[in-house]
Amino acid sequence: MRSSAKNCRFLQNGDREQPEVAELKRAIEEGREYRAVLRNYKKTGEMFWNELYVSPVFDDEGNLVNFIGVQHDITERKVAEEALSEQEAQWRVLVENNPSFVALIDTEGKATYYNSGWLDYLGSDSEEVLRKEWPQKIHPEDRRELQETLRASYLLEESFSIPSMRIQRADGEYHWFSALVSPVRDDKGRVSSWITVSTDIEEIRAAEQALRESEERLRMAFRATSLGAWDYNPITDVLQWDDRTKSLFGYLPEFDEVSYRVFLDALHPGERERVDASVRRALDPESSGDFEESFRVVLGDGSMRWLYSTGRAFFDEIDGERRAYRFIGTILDVTARMEAEEERDLLLAREQLARAEAVSARRRLDFLVRADGVLLGSTGYYERLADTARVCVPDLADFCLVDVLNENGTVSQVAAAHADPTKQELLDRLHRHRSLGDDDSGIVLRVLESGRSEHFRKVSKDDLRDLASSEASREILNELGVVSLLSVPLLARGRTLGALTLVSSDRERVYDDEDLSLAESLAYRCALAVDNARLNHERNRIARTLQNSLLPRIPEVENLEVGVVYISAARGSMIGGDFYDLIPTEDDTLVALVGDVCGKGPSAAAVTALARYTIQAVALREDSPANALNSLNAAMLRQAEDVKFCTVACARFKGTENGAFELSVARGGHPAPLLLRASGEVERVSPQGRIIGIFDDPQLVEEHLRLEPGDALILYTDGIIEAKNAAGELLGEEYLVDLLEGSTGLHAEDISEKLRRRTLDFSGGAAQDDVAVLVLKVPEHR
Template sequence: MITVNRDSGVPPPSDLLLQAVDGMDRPLLVLDDDWRFAYVNAAGAAVLGRTVEGLVGRDVWAQFPEAVGGPFEQLYRWVRATGTSGSTEAWFAPLGRWFRADAFLTEAGLVVTFDDVTERRRVEGERAAAIAAREEAARVAADAAASAERAGRHLMLLGDINLAMTSTVDVDEAVDRFAHLVVPLLADWCLVSVVDPDGTRRDVGRAHRDPALVEAMHRYADARVRTNERSAPVPTALRSGRPVVIQELLPHHVDEMVGDRATRALLEPLRPAAVATFPLLARGEVFGALTLVNGPDRGAHTEAELRTAEIASRRAALALDNARLAAAGQQVAERLQHSLLSPPVQPERLELAVRYRGATRGVSIGGDWYDAFQQPDGDTVVVIGDVMGHDIEAAAAMGQVKTLVRAIAFDRLEEPAGVLRRVDHALVGLAVPTMATALVCRIEQAPADRSTGRRRLRWSSAGHPDPMLLHPDGTVSDLSAPVGPPLGIGWRGPRADGVVPVPDGGTVLLFTDGLFERRGVLLDEGRDQLRRLVAASAGESLDALCDRLLAEMTGGGVEDDVAVLAVRAHPPTWERPRPPAKGGEDGPPQVRAAASRTAAAIASTACGAQRIE
């Protein structure tokens, strides 16, 4: 049934039009100028939960006060004010539904058609929720993947720190490697401080991710140590042994860190925004501090970065402590070895020079040694040898072998072959756990030869490279004689001597195999190179000859330690040059003391029995 409000002043539509509109499935209503229902079709009344008779002629805002001030009222008033059609879609709480309303203005009033879009909105909401859930899952997965990648990179960093810092015993080099590893993974730039044994603090490790700011970082670091206030992060971490983290660096923090205005000016171009300092603590001792700094773009340090930095600082401290211990041990061992290499004698009309160079790869001490002394009858004995091994045990064994050779050769006055035979038997009998090559030479001069200046060289080799003789005219001779087996095996077979005259101006050259042996180079080629170099050095002083051999044969580094002993025969008219002034000993007092104590202990047991369990 079609009902029209005849009192609204709106011209009634034709019966045909009313029948058509009233039969529409789409809800429709008409509001007059006073906001009363002038017309509503059956579908509209049903959707609104009312009857047609219950709505027509009644005020819409009184019937549906919940719509006042809402999107539907705003639409209706805007269409009536502008004459422009419009639409809106909103939730209507009283009915618990979503509606889409379309409104346009006619002579009959404000016509509104509306649809219940609750189901569509539900489907769209579920679809949107599903999409959001997928996007959130993708985001979580991406975050997890990124977190796993960061964790992997942090784990690799810790491994790299161990490898980089334990592959050198140079403390400063190890610290610099550490600084360049943590930047930029953990910070924009960093400074690594070390505290030397005398308490001096130095900013050794320095790294910045921006090459343009490296110089500015160095200028600040050069001034930081002397201008840091006691309350600054590094002094605080060094005192407390605990990290200091400032996630937002404010001006008052900078004032508390740096008391010097000029140093604060040096810090300004670096724009620090966050600082984290970790003590380098190992075995209960603080060796330095790691300072990580971020600029404003990177901002505060993440929890993952701080955790990794703390672990990295502990590992670096342990590596640094090990490097310091290794360096101290190396110094003690080197001084021990040098203390066992006594200076050679300088007999009348003989000039002796010696050189020793430790290996530059791996352990730089070993069992190479030289010795020179006079026998009671006035003859001069020179010895060179090589104990197998490259460690402090080899250096200690070298001291025992050297002492046995010296004692037996001085006491027995035998030919070199006899000396080597007795030393070999003594090593086995005293259970000295070592093997060694040795070359024993005796420069002989019978009483009748002293007036003429004639000399002979008698030598014997126990597995050692043959010596060389540089003649005054520049020719070089390899002094070959039957070579016996190394010492330490108890060889009871024969050992042979070689004999050759030594002219005035002639130079006898003894050396260990490290002088000419090289990996990938045939032994004959290395010895040929040495022979040519010796010939080219004719006419040079003995010291210049030895220095040249080391410089050109060893180059930038050697895999084995090297010992050289040179003897030059001079005529009766020769005058010995005055020796240079003696310099002070190298090394800190504690290292010299440790070396002296160790050398004394080894020397005191050099000839004693040692039993292998």
């Protein structure tokens, strides 16, 4: 019996000289099964790889009836295999040309590969010889420790480092090496081998030893000196330190990279904003120019040092405005003094705690716990001061006054509370008549000046005159009734913030030492809560100001609709890392960009500003988005203070006579922009490009396309597609595409608002990461 089948030659599209085709024909003629991989073609002419399996089918008498064929499109697998082969070749080229020493080790600890660097260094002719000689190349004193380190680290299946070991060179000399060992995993996540990258650190160790010796000589030379000097030019941003000042910051005399940035980086993180603000106040032409601060610096070994610095800024008319042209001063090591003051504060706190512990445990704990709950329930500076007054009545006082010491040295009453609501009006009148000026020598001013409590077990007429500087005030106090009084300082972090005055109008309640101890303990807690609220408010204000300054003003663009979304996930004093901009250029083109900086906070803000302003500057002279991103990459690589990188998508729009736009797009490691056609179709615009700020060459490629009326380009950061719902599921690009497909006919602003609303709805109303979206649409013809 003969078999027959439909002719499938159309799948070969003329490509019939494949050996597999001839072998398939013979298998059919011989009635046997056959498996092959063929190049086949679709109706469109597009080639695809086809895995074909044919098997003969026989009847009960053993006669060939027909053949069964199974075929499978394996194009993706073939492409992946070819890509893997190319990657392996590239890897070998990279390793062989790497200046480091690279080796592969199997899971049994045996080396399977050495690059040419090892062969040259060790003088071996082949990897096989080197594998036999390798253990003898390790210095005898290092072998046992190295073996134990490798054995323990292999069990963890994680990357680890070998800080130092000695390896013998071909000429017999030993050099110090460090190594990084990382696991190589298969597609199931299992460790299949280990790759080691070793570095010759012989010169580094010699340099470190020389540096230590030089530092010792420097300490001996400066032992007889104490005061350092500094000189700063705010116009040129040049800062000069003498040798003593360099020593105080942990630098050698030959250190020549002094800058204001270096100064700020040396400060303890908790001091930077405060000291920087103090410097800027001194440089303000409206100020006296005086500078005086104590601050902590973090040395290279992680230790801290207290420094005290005073200075003066000098001003002149420069380019028609009054500006600081020089800022000079001195600096002194006050570590011993500050540690003594901290010890004193600690002893004072212990003394206050010891007194508080003498008070009835139940009364003290119940009251203080309740007070903490009230104070922690408010966040604002003045709210906590008001809560301080309210929490004292009626448990500690019949009425309470809270006064604060302002930054300009004046004193103000900011809160008052009475146990009897009907007498609150008397406290309001007392507030209007109180005098807390420089000429007043009353109790509150003494407390503020000395930082010590004032205790009046029984208030006399003379004491009352001391309490009230005017006749009207004394009359009001008589109406309120003043039997016993405590006035305690609000102390926090070594500063006197104000005074808390407690008054008893009940002759049965006369304040004793236990009451004083409890009041001082409460005042200490209140002061810390108030100071924390003040510091938090200031940090948040600075962060909001900086964040708002980084958001651009989007210009009105003719013949192009614009929609913008920006959602910051930063909390409190943190600053988000996403950014966007729309830049008109001199040649009537438009540059749009959206980016995402690694991290958050001030360092991310600095990179954001660098990215925006670099591209703004380059866009005026370059018509290529790729060139603009290359310039940004070079600028970021020059920033040596910190390692930061970002991803950016950049597009240039150029209008045509018929209302369409020619579009050029480049991206550096950023999510691919999406192109929403007027038909509702969504296309990914994904030119090649690596992350900005990491590689010398980000390998940027531009993609060119055309926007017709009704088309819209959407640039966005990963915060939108990585938004998570309550189940931990990602929003994803597919969902974003679905949203856009249903957005044809919408204005750009409506599209951006739709994306914003859906993102927040998906993530439960709060974004987990920053989100930036820029929608640019060519209006449809009317």
